[in-house]
Amino acid sequence: MSSDFIRTEQHGRVITLTLNRPDERNAIGSHADCEALVAAVQRAGAAPDVAAIILTGAGSAFCAGGNLKAMRERDAATGIGPLHSPLTTRNNYQRGIQRIPRALWDCEVPLIAAINGAAIGAGLDLGLMCDIRLVAQGAKLASSFIKVGIVPGDGGAWLLPRAVGWSKAAEMMFTGEALSADQALACGLVSQVLPPEQLMDHARALAERIAVNPPQTLRLVKRLLRESQHARLDDVLQLSAAFQALAHETADHHEALAAFIDKRTPVFTGK
Structure with missing residues:
Protein backbone atom coordinates (compact mmCIF):
# COMPACT_ATOMS: atom_id res chain seq x y z
CA MET A 1 0.00 0.00 0.00
CA SER A 2 1.23 3.51 -0.85
CA SER A 3 0.05 7.07 -0.18
CA ASP A 4 0.69 10.29 -2.06
CA PHE A 5 3.68 10.97 0.20
CA ILE A 6 4.96 7.45 0.86
CA ARG A 7 5.60 4.76 -1.73
CA THR A 8 5.79 1.25 -0.25
CA GLU A 9 7.42 -1.74 -1.95
CA GLN A 10 8.08 -5.19 -0.53
CA HIS A 11 10.50 -7.79 -1.81
CA GLY A 12 10.63 -10.89 0.35
CA ARG A 13 11.17 -9.83 3.95
CA VAL A 14 12.41 -6.33 3.07
CA ILE A 15 10.12 -3.29 2.78
CA THR A 16 11.30 -0.06 1.13
CA LEU A 17 9.55 3.18 2.11
CA THR A 18 10.23 6.08 -0.26
CA LEU A 19 9.37 9.69 0.52
CA ASN A 20 7.71 10.46 -2.79
CA ARG A 21 7.39 14.19 -3.31
CA PRO A 22 10.60 15.01 -5.23
CA ASP A 23 9.31 18.36 -6.54
CA GLU A 24 9.27 19.58 -2.91
CA ARG A 25 12.49 17.76 -2.00
CA ASN A 26 10.37 15.40 0.12
CA ALA A 27 9.71 18.06 2.73
CA ILE A 28 7.23 17.15 5.47
CA GLY A 29 4.54 19.79 5.23
CA SER A 30 1.27 18.54 6.67
CA HIS A 31 -0.35 16.29 9.23
CA ALA A 32 -1.31 14.02 6.35
CA ASP A 33 2.42 13.59 5.54
CA CYS A 34 3.15 12.71 9.17
CA GLU A 35 0.24 10.26 9.27
CA ALA A 36 1.32 8.62 6.01
CA LEU A 37 4.85 7.98 7.28
CA VAL A 38 3.69 6.82 10.73
CA ALA A 39 1.10 4.48 9.21
CA ALA A 40 3.59 3.00 6.74
CA VAL A 41 6.14 2.31 9.49
CA GLN A 42 3.50 0.81 11.77
CA ARG A 43 2.17 -1.45 9.01
CA ALA A 44 5.68 -2.70 8.25
CA GLY A 45 6.38 -3.26 11.92
CA ALA A 46 3.15 -5.19 12.40
CA ALA A 47 3.95 -7.69 9.63
CA PRO A 48 5.54 -10.68 11.41
CA ASP A 49 7.59 -11.78 8.40
CA VAL A 50 9.21 -8.38 7.73
CA ALA A 51 12.85 -8.37 8.85
CA ALA A 52 14.21 -5.06 7.52
CA ILE A 53 12.95 -1.66 6.37
CA ILE A 54 14.77 0.75 4.04
CA LEU A 55 13.82 4.44 4.18
CA THR A 56 14.87 6.65 1.27
CA GLY A 57 13.76 9.62 -0.83
CA ALA A 58 12.66 10.06 -4.42
CA GLY A 59 14.56 12.45 -6.66
CA SER A 60 17.61 14.45 -5.61
CA ALA A 61 16.88 14.83 -1.87
CA PHE A 62 16.34 12.47 1.04
CA CYS A 63 14.22 14.99 2.98
CA ALA A 64 14.52 18.77 3.12
CA GLY A 65 12.88 18.84 6.56
CA GLY A 66 9.80 20.89 7.34
CA ASN A 67 7.96 22.82 4.66
CA LEU A 68 8.92 26.46 5.31
CA LYS A 69 6.10 27.85 3.17
CA ALA A 70 3.58 25.92 5.25
CA MET A 71 5.19 27.29 8.42
CA ARG A 72 4.78 30.85 7.19
CA GLU A 73 1.11 30.31 6.33
CA ARG A 74 0.24 28.99 9.82
CA ASP A 75 -2.58 26.87 8.42
CA ALA A 76 -4.46 25.31 11.34
CA ALA A 77 -6.02 22.69 9.07
CA THR A 78 -2.84 21.13 7.71
CA GLY A 79 0.29 22.89 8.95
CA ILE A 80 2.62 21.05 11.33
CA GLY A 81 4.44 24.14 12.62
CA PRO A 82 3.33 27.40 14.26
CA LEU A 83 -0.33 28.28 14.74
CA HIS A 84 -1.97 31.35 16.29
CA SER A 85 -0.63 30.95 19.85
CA PRO A 86 2.28 29.24 21.65
CA LEU A 87 -0.10 26.75 23.30
CA THR A 88 -1.72 25.66 20.04
CA THR A 89 1.71 25.48 18.38
CA ARG A 90 2.97 23.20 21.16
CA ASN A 91 -0.02 20.92 20.73
CA ASN A 92 0.41 21.00 16.96
CA TYR A 93 3.95 19.65 17.21
CA GLN A 94 2.89 16.92 19.61
CA ARG A 95 0.02 15.70 17.45
CA GLY A 96 1.96 16.08 14.21
CA ILE A 97 5.65 15.70 13.52
CA GLN A 98 6.49 14.33 16.97
CA ARG A 99 4.49 11.21 16.12
CA ILE A 100 7.23 10.30 13.63
CA PRO A 101 10.12 9.80 16.10
CA ARG A 102 7.78 7.90 18.42
CA ALA A 103 6.70 5.57 15.62
CA LEU A 104 10.22 4.94 14.33
CA TRP A 105 11.60 4.51 17.84
CA ASP A 106 8.88 2.00 18.69
CA CYS A 107 9.41 0.06 15.45
CA GLU A 108 11.28 -3.13 16.34
CA VAL A 109 12.19 -3.97 12.73
CA PRO A 110 15.76 -2.93 11.80
CA LEU A 111 15.67 0.36 9.87
CA ILE A 112 18.20 1.41 7.23
CA ALA A 113 18.26 5.03 6.03
CA ALA A 114 19.49 5.22 2.43
CA ILE A 115 20.24 8.96 2.34
CA ASN A 116 20.25 9.65 -1.38
CA GLY A 117 20.59 13.44 -1.16
CA ALA A 118 20.13 16.41 1.13
CA ALA A 119 19.00 15.56 4.67
CA ILE A 120 18.26 18.91 6.28
CA GLY A 121 16.73 19.78 9.65
CA ALA A 122 13.90 17.34 10.31
CA GLY A 123 15.19 15.36 7.33
CA LEU A 124 18.47 14.71 9.12
CA ASP A 125 16.54 13.78 12.25
CA LEU A 126 14.51 11.33 10.21
CA GLY A 127 17.74 9.59 9.22
CA LEU A 128 18.86 9.62 12.85
CA MET A 129 15.70 7.73 13.82
CA CYS A 130 16.96 4.78 11.77
CA ASP A 131 19.43 2.19 13.04
CA ILE A 132 21.91 2.28 10.15
CA ARG A 133 22.63 5.22 7.85
CA LEU A 134 24.14 4.93 4.36
CA VAL A 135 24.74 8.10 2.37
CA ALA A 136 25.33 8.92 -1.28
CA GLN A 137 28.48 10.82 -2.20
CA GLY A 138 27.54 14.46 -2.75
CA ALA A 139 24.72 14.53 -0.18
CA LYS A 140 24.63 17.30 2.42
CA LEU A 141 23.48 16.74 6.01
CA ALA A 142 22.61 19.56 8.40
CA SER A 143 20.90 20.23 11.70
CA SER A 144 20.00 23.68 10.44
CA PHE A 145 17.06 24.74 12.62
CA ILE A 146 19.05 27.70 13.99
CA LYS A 147 19.34 29.11 10.45
CA VAL A 148 15.59 29.76 10.43
CA GLY A 149 15.45 30.84 14.07
CA ILE A 150 13.90 27.73 15.61
CA VAL A 151 14.97 24.70 17.66
CA PRO A 152 14.72 20.99 16.74
CA GLY A 153 11.06 20.22 17.40
CA ASP A 154 11.16 16.53 16.58
CA GLY A 155 13.69 15.07 18.99
CA GLY A 156 16.88 16.00 17.15
CA ALA A 157 18.50 17.35 20.33
CA TRP A 158 18.18 13.85 21.82
CA LEU A 159 19.09 11.92 18.68
CA LEU A 160 22.12 13.77 17.30
CA PRO A 161 24.42 13.66 20.40
CA ARG A 162 23.86 9.90 20.59
CA ALA A 163 25.11 9.55 17.04
CA VAL A 164 28.10 11.91 16.99
CA GLY A 165 28.79 12.87 20.62
CA TRP A 166 28.06 16.08 22.49
CA SER A 167 30.79 18.28 21.01
CA LYS A 168 30.07 17.54 17.35
CA ALA A 169 26.31 17.75 17.92
CA ALA A 170 26.73 21.14 19.58
CA GLU A 171 28.88 22.36 16.69
CA MET A 172 26.31 21.23 14.14
CA MET A 173 23.33 22.67 16.02
CA PHE A 174 24.96 25.98 17.01
CA THR A 175 26.26 26.76 13.51
CA GLY A 176 23.56 25.07 11.44
CA GLU A 177 26.24 24.34 8.85
CA ALA A 178 26.01 21.31 6.57
CA LEU A 179 28.37 18.35 6.54
CA SER A 180 29.51 16.64 3.37
CA ALA A 181 29.04 12.88 3.07
CA ASP A 182 32.71 12.33 3.91
CA GLN A 183 32.52 14.61 6.96
CA ALA A 184 29.41 12.73 8.10
CA LEU A 185 31.33 9.47 7.81
CA ALA A 186 34.33 10.85 9.72
CA CYS A 187 32.20 11.83 12.75
CA GLY A 188 30.21 8.59 12.80
CA LEU A 189 26.95 10.14 11.63
CA VAL A 190 26.74 7.56 8.81
CA SER A 191 28.16 4.07 8.32
CA GLN A 192 29.20 4.24 4.68
CA VAL A 193 29.51 6.68 1.78
CA LEU A 194 28.59 5.24 -1.61
CA PRO A 195 28.39 6.38 -5.22
CA PRO A 196 24.81 7.57 -5.83
CA GLU A 197 24.14 4.88 -8.41
CA ALA A 207 18.82 -5.41 4.22
CA GLU A 208 18.94 -8.92 2.74
CA ARG A 209 21.94 -9.79 4.90
CA ILE A 210 19.89 -8.76 7.92
CA ALA A 211 16.71 -10.44 6.69
CA VAL A 212 18.24 -13.93 6.45
CA ASN A 213 18.10 -14.03 10.25
CA PRO A 214 15.05 -14.95 12.40
CA PRO A 215 12.73 -11.90 12.17
CA GLN A 216 11.27 -12.11 15.66
CA THR A 217 14.69 -12.48 17.28
CA LEU A 218 15.93 -9.51 15.24
CA ARG A 219 13.21 -7.48 16.90
CA LEU A 220 14.30 -8.60 20.35
CA VAL A 221 17.91 -7.68 19.54
CA LYS A 222 16.86 -4.22 18.35
CA ARG A 223 14.71 -3.62 21.43
CA LEU A 224 17.62 -4.67 23.63
CA LEU A 225 19.92 -2.22 21.84
CA ARG A 226 17.35 0.57 22.21
CA GLU A 227 16.77 -0.03 25.91
CA SER A 228 20.51 -0.35 26.55
CA GLN A 229 21.02 3.28 25.54
CA HIS A 230 19.49 4.60 28.75
CA ALA A 231 19.30 1.66 31.20
CA ARG A 232 21.63 0.50 33.97
CA LEU A 233 23.70 -2.63 33.33
CA ASP A 234 21.66 -4.61 35.86
CA ASP A 235 18.43 -3.63 34.09
CA VAL A 236 19.90 -4.67 30.73
CA LEU A 237 20.97 -8.01 32.18
CA GLN A 238 17.47 -8.61 33.53
CA LEU A 239 15.91 -7.71 30.16
CA SER A 240 18.48 -9.85 28.33
CA ALA A 241 17.57 -12.88 30.42
CA ALA A 242 13.87 -12.37 29.72
CA PHE A 243 14.40 -11.90 25.99
CA GLN A 244 16.71 -14.93 25.88
CA ALA A 245 14.03 -17.03 27.51
CA LEU A 246 11.63 -16.00 24.76
CA ALA A 247 14.17 -16.60 21.99
CA HIS A 248 14.97 -20.13 23.20
CA GLU A 249 11.34 -21.13 22.72
CA THR A 250 10.97 -19.93 19.13
CA ALA A 251 10.68 -22.37 16.25
CA ASP A 252 13.39 -20.40 14.43
CA HIS A 253 15.87 -21.05 17.25
CA HIS A 254 15.16 -24.79 17.08
CA GLU A 255 15.54 -24.62 13.29
CA ALA A 256 18.87 -22.80 13.62
CA LEU A 257 20.22 -25.48 15.96
CA ALA A 258 19.02 -28.30 13.69
CA ALA A 259 20.49 -26.66 10.58
CA PHE A 260 23.85 -26.13 12.32
CA ILE A 261 24.01 -29.77 13.39
CA ASP A 262 22.83 -31.00 9.98
CA LYS A 263 25.24 -28.65 8.16
CA ARG A 264 22.51 -27.05 6.03
CA THR A 265 21.03 -23.60 5.49
CA PRO A 266 18.25 -22.84 8.00
CA VAL A 267 14.74 -22.00 6.83
CA PHE A 268 13.21 -19.43 9.16
CA THR A 269 9.48 -18.83 9.40
CA GLY A 270 9.25 -15.99 11.90
CA LYS A 271 7.74 -18.27 14.55
Missing part, protein backbone atom coordinates in the same frame (compact mmCIF):
# COMPACT_ATOMS: atom_id res chain seq x y z
CA GLN A 198 25.16 2.17 -5.93
CA LEU A 199 23.31 3.43 -2.84
CA MET A 200 20.04 1.51 -3.20
CA ASP A 201 21.69 -1.69 -4.39
CA HIS A 202 23.96 -1.60 -1.36
CA ALA A 203 21.05 -0.77 0.99
CA ARG A 204 19.04 -3.70 -0.39
CA ALA A 205 22.01 -6.04 -0.11
CA LEU A 206 22.53 -4.98 3.52
Whole structure:
Protein backbone atom coordinates (compact mmCIF):
# COMPACT_ATOMS: atom_id res chain seq x y z
CA MET A 1 0.00 0.00 0.00
CA SER A 2 1.23 3.51 -0.85
CA SER A 3 0.05 7.07 -0.18
CA ASP A 4 0.69 10.29 -2.06
CA PHE A 5 3.68 10.97 0.20
CA ILE A 6 4.96 7.45 0.86
CA ARG A 7 5.60 4.76 -1.73
CA THR A 8 5.79 1.25 -0.25
CA GLU A 9 7.42 -1.74 -1.95
CA GLN A 10 8.08 -5.19 -0.53
CA HIS A 11 10.50 -7.79 -1.81
CA GLY A 12 10.63 -10.89 0.35
CA ARG A 13 11.17 -9.83 3.95
CA VAL A 14 12.41 -6.33 3.07
CA ILE A 15 10.12 -3.29 2.78
CA THR A 16 11.30 -0.06 1.13
CA LEU A 17 9.55 3.18 2.11
CA THR A 18 10.23 6.08 -0.26
CA LEU A 19 9.37 9.69 0.52
CA ASN A 20 7.71 10.46 -2.79
CA ARG A 21 7.39 14.19 -3.31
CA PRO A 22 10.60 15.01 -5.23
CA ASP A 23 9.31 18.36 -6.54
CA GLU A 24 9.27 19.58 -2.91
CA ARG A 25 12.49 17.76 -2.00
CA ASN A 26 10.37 15.40 0.12
CA ALA A 27 9.71 18.06 2.73
CA ILE A 28 7.23 17.15 5.47
CA GLY A 29 4.54 19.79 5.23
CA SER A 30 1.27 18.54 6.67
CA HIS A 31 -0.35 16.29 9.23
CA ALA A 32 -1.31 14.02 6.35
CA ASP A 33 2.42 13.59 5.54
CA CYS A 34 3.15 12.71 9.17
CA GLU A 35 0.24 10.26 9.27
CA ALA A 36 1.32 8.62 6.01
CA LEU A 37 4.85 7.98 7.28
CA VAL A 38 3.69 6.82 10.73
CA ALA A 39 1.10 4.48 9.21
CA ALA A 40 3.59 3.00 6.74
CA VAL A 41 6.14 2.31 9.49
CA GLN A 42 3.50 0.81 11.77
CA ARG A 43 2.17 -1.45 9.01
CA ALA A 44 5.68 -2.70 8.25
CA GLY A 45 6.38 -3.26 11.92
CA ALA A 46 3.15 -5.19 12.40
CA ALA A 47 3.95 -7.69 9.63
CA PRO A 48 5.54 -10.68 11.41
CA ASP A 49 7.59 -11.78 8.40
CA VAL A 50 9.21 -8.38 7.73
CA ALA A 51 12.85 -8.37 8.85
CA ALA A 52 14.21 -5.06 7.52
CA ILE A 53 12.95 -1.66 6.37
CA ILE A 54 14.77 0.75 4.04
CA LEU A 55 13.82 4.44 4.18
CA THR A 56 14.87 6.65 1.27
CA GLY A 57 13.76 9.62 -0.83
CA ALA A 58 12.66 10.06 -4.42
CA GLY A 59 14.56 12.45 -6.66
CA SER A 60 17.61 14.45 -5.61
CA ALA A 61 16.88 14.83 -1.87
CA PHE A 62 16.34 12.47 1.04
CA CYS A 63 14.22 14.99 2.98
CA ALA A 64 14.52 18.77 3.12
CA GLY A 65 12.88 18.84 6.56
CA GLY A 66 9.80 20.89 7.34
CA ASN A 67 7.96 22.82 4.66
CA LEU A 68 8.92 26.46 5.31
CA LYS A 69 6.10 27.85 3.17
CA ALA A 70 3.58 25.92 5.25
CA MET A 71 5.19 27.29 8.42
CA ARG A 72 4.78 30.85 7.19
CA GLU A 73 1.11 30.31 6.33
CA ARG A 74 0.24 28.99 9.82
CA ASP A 75 -2.58 26.87 8.42
CA ALA A 76 -4.46 25.31 11.34
CA ALA A 77 -6.02 22.69 9.07
CA THR A 78 -2.84 21.13 7.71
CA GLY A 79 0.29 22.89 8.95
CA ILE A 80 2.62 21.05 11.33
CA GLY A 81 4.44 24.14 12.62
CA PRO A 82 3.33 27.40 14.26
CA LEU A 83 -0.33 28.28 14.74
CA HIS A 84 -1.97 31.35 16.29
CA SER A 85 -0.63 30.95 19.85
CA PRO A 86 2.28 29.24 21.65
CA LEU A 87 -0.10 26.75 23.30
CA THR A 88 -1.72 25.66 20.04
CA THR A 89 1.71 25.48 18.38
CA ARG A 90 2.97 23.20 21.16
CA ASN A 91 -0.02 20.92 20.73
CA ASN A 92 0.41 21.00 16.96
CA TYR A 93 3.95 19.65 17.21
CA GLN A 94 2.89 16.92 19.61
CA ARG A 95 0.02 15.70 17.45
CA GLY A 96 1.96 16.08 14.21
CA ILE A 97 5.65 15.70 13.52
CA GLN A 98 6.49 14.33 16.97
CA ARG A 99 4.49 11.21 16.12
CA ILE A 100 7.23 10.30 13.63
CA PRO A 101 10.12 9.80 16.10
CA ARG A 102 7.78 7.90 18.42
CA ALA A 103 6.70 5.57 15.62
CA LEU A 104 10.22 4.94 14.33
CA TRP A 105 11.60 4.51 17.84
CA ASP A 106 8.88 2.00 18.69
CA CYS A 107 9.41 0.06 15.45
CA GLU A 108 11.28 -3.13 16.34
CA VAL A 109 12.19 -3.97 12.73
CA PRO A 110 15.76 -2.93 11.80
CA LEU A 111 15.67 0.36 9.87
CA ILE A 112 18.20 1.41 7.23
CA ALA A 113 18.26 5.03 6.03
CA ALA A 114 19.49 5.22 2.43
CA ILE A 115 20.24 8.96 2.34
CA ASN A 116 20.25 9.65 -1.38
CA GLY A 117 20.59 13.44 -1.16
CA ALA A 118 20.13 16.41 1.13
CA ALA A 119 19.00 15.56 4.67
CA ILE A 120 18.26 18.91 6.28
CA GLY A 121 16.73 19.78 9.65
CA ALA A 122 13.90 17.34 10.31
CA GLY A 123 15.19 15.36 7.33
CA LEU A 124 18.47 14.71 9.12
CA ASP A 125 16.54 13.78 12.25
CA LEU A 126 14.51 11.33 10.21
CA GLY A 127 17.74 9.59 9.22
CA LEU A 128 18.86 9.62 12.85
CA MET A 129 15.70 7.73 13.82
CA CYS A 130 16.96 4.78 11.77
CA ASP A 131 19.43 2.19 13.04
CA ILE A 132 21.91 2.28 10.15
CA ARG A 133 22.63 5.22 7.85
CA LEU A 134 24.14 4.93 4.36
CA VAL A 135 24.74 8.10 2.37
CA ALA A 136 25.33 8.92 -1.28
CA GLN A 137 28.48 10.82 -2.20
CA GLY A 138 27.54 14.46 -2.75
CA ALA A 139 24.72 14.53 -0.18
CA LYS A 140 24.63 17.30 2.42
CA LEU A 141 23.48 16.74 6.01
CA ALA A 142 22.61 19.56 8.40
CA SER A 143 20.90 20.23 11.70
CA SER A 144 20.00 23.68 10.44
CA PHE A 145 17.06 24.74 12.62
CA ILE A 146 19.05 27.70 13.99
CA LYS A 147 19.34 29.11 10.45
CA VAL A 148 15.59 29.76 10.43
CA GLY A 149 15.45 30.84 14.07
CA ILE A 150 13.90 27.73 15.61
CA VAL A 151 14.97 24.70 17.66
CA PRO A 152 14.72 20.99 16.74
CA GLY A 153 11.06 20.22 17.40
CA ASP A 154 11.16 16.53 16.58
CA GLY A 155 13.69 15.07 18.99
CA GLY A 156 16.88 16.00 17.15
CA ALA A 157 18.50 17.35 20.33
CA TRP A 158 18.18 13.85 21.82
CA LEU A 159 19.09 11.92 18.68
CA LEU A 160 22.12 13.77 17.30
CA PRO A 161 24.42 13.66 20.40
CA ARG A 162 23.86 9.90 20.59
CA ALA A 163 25.11 9.55 17.04
CA VAL A 164 28.10 11.91 16.99
CA GLY A 165 28.79 12.87 20.62
CA TRP A 166 28.06 16.08 22.49
CA SER A 167 30.79 18.28 21.01
CA LYS A 168 30.07 17.54 17.35
CA ALA A 169 26.31 17.75 17.92
CA ALA A 170 26.73 21.14 19.58
CA GLU A 171 28.88 22.36 16.69
CA MET A 172 26.31 21.23 14.14
CA MET A 173 23.33 22.67 16.02
CA PHE A 174 24.96 25.98 17.01
CA THR A 175 26.26 26.76 13.51
CA GLY A 176 23.56 25.07 11.44
CA GLU A 177 26.24 24.34 8.85
CA ALA A 178 26.01 21.31 6.57
CA LEU A 179 28.37 18.35 6.54
CA SER A 180 29.51 16.64 3.37
CA ALA A 181 29.04 12.88 3.07
CA ASP A 182 32.71 12.33 3.91
CA GLN A 183 32.52 14.61 6.96
CA ALA A 184 29.41 12.73 8.10
CA LEU A 185 31.33 9.47 7.81
CA ALA A 186 34.33 10.85 9.72
CA CYS A 187 32.20 11.83 12.75
CA GLY A 188 30.21 8.59 12.80
CA LEU A 189 26.95 10.14 11.63
CA VAL A 190 26.74 7.56 8.81
CA SER A 191 28.16 4.07 8.32
CA GLN A 192 29.20 4.24 4.68
CA VAL A 193 29.51 6.68 1.78
CA LEU A 194 28.59 5.24 -1.61
CA PRO A 195 28.39 6.38 -5.22
CA PRO A 196 24.81 7.57 -5.83
CA GLU A 197 24.14 4.88 -8.41
CA GLN A 198 25.16 2.17 -5.93
CA LEU A 199 23.31 3.43 -2.84
CA MET A 200 20.04 1.51 -3.20
CA ASP A 201 21.69 -1.69 -4.39
CA HIS A 202 23.96 -1.60 -1.36
CA ALA A 203 21.05 -0.77 0.99
CA ARG A 204 19.04 -3.70 -0.39
CA ALA A 205 22.01 -6.04 -0.11
CA LEU A 206 22.53 -4.98 3.52
CA ALA A 207 18.82 -5.41 4.22
CA GLU A 208 18.94 -8.92 2.74
CA ARG A 209 21.94 -9.79 4.90
CA ILE A 210 19.89 -8.76 7.92
CA ALA A 211 16.71 -10.44 6.69
CA VAL A 212 18.24 -13.93 6.45
CA ASN A 213 18.10 -14.03 10.25
CA PRO A 214 15.05 -14.95 12.40
CA PRO A 215 12.73 -11.90 12.17
CA GLN A 216 11.27 -12.11 15.66
CA THR A 217 14.69 -12.48 17.28
CA LEU A 218 15.93 -9.51 15.24
CA ARG A 219 13.21 -7.48 16.90
CA LEU A 220 14.30 -8.60 20.35
CA VAL A 221 17.91 -7.68 19.54
CA LYS A 222 16.86 -4.22 18.35
CA ARG A 223 14.71 -3.62 21.43
CA LEU A 224 17.62 -4.67 23.63
CA LEU A 225 19.92 -2.22 21.84
CA ARG A 226 17.35 0.57 22.21
CA GLU A 227 16.77 -0.03 25.91
CA SER A 228 20.51 -0.35 26.55
CA GLN A 229 21.02 3.28 25.54
CA HIS A 230 19.49 4.60 28.75
CA ALA A 231 19.30 1.66 31.20
CA ARG A 232 21.63 0.50 33.97
CA LEU A 233 23.70 -2.63 33.33
CA ASP A 234 21.66 -4.61 35.86
CA ASP A 235 18.43 -3.63 34.09
CA VAL A 236 19.90 -4.67 30.73
CA LEU A 237 20.97 -8.01 32.18
CA GLN A 238 17.47 -8.61 33.53
CA LEU A 239 15.91 -7.71 30.16
CA SER A 240 18.48 -9.85 28.33
CA ALA A 241 17.57 -12.88 30.42
CA ALA A 242 13.87 -12.37 29.72
CA PHE A 243 14.40 -11.90 25.99
CA GLN A 244 16.71 -14.93 25.88
CA ALA A 245 14.03 -17.03 27.51
CA LEU A 246 11.63 -16.00 24.76
CA ALA A 247 14.17 -16.60 21.99
CA HIS A 248 14.97 -20.13 23.20
CA GLU A 249 11.34 -21.13 22.72
CA THR A 250 10.97 -19.93 19.13
CA ALA A 251 10.68 -22.37 16.25
CA ASP A 252 13.39 -20.40 14.43
CA HIS A 253 15.87 -21.05 17.25
CA HIS A 254 15.16 -24.79 17.08
CA GLU A 255 15.54 -24.62 13.29
CA ALA A 256 18.87 -22.80 13.62
CA LEU A 257 20.22 -25.48 15.96
CA ALA A 258 19.02 -28.30 13.69
CA ALA A 259 20.49 -26.66 10.58
CA PHE A 260 23.85 -26.13 12.32
CA ILE A 261 24.01 -29.77 13.39
CA ASP A 262 22.83 -31.00 9.98
CA LYS A 263 25.24 -28.65 8.16
CA ARG A 264 22.51 -27.05 6.03
CA THR A 265 21.03 -23.60 5.49
CA PRO A 266 18.25 -22.84 8.00
CA VAL A 267 14.74 -22.00 6.83
CA PHE A 268 13.21 -19.43 9.16
CA THR A 269 9.48 -18.83 9.40
CA GLY A 270 9.25 -15.99 11.90
CA LYS A 271 7.74 -18.27 14.55
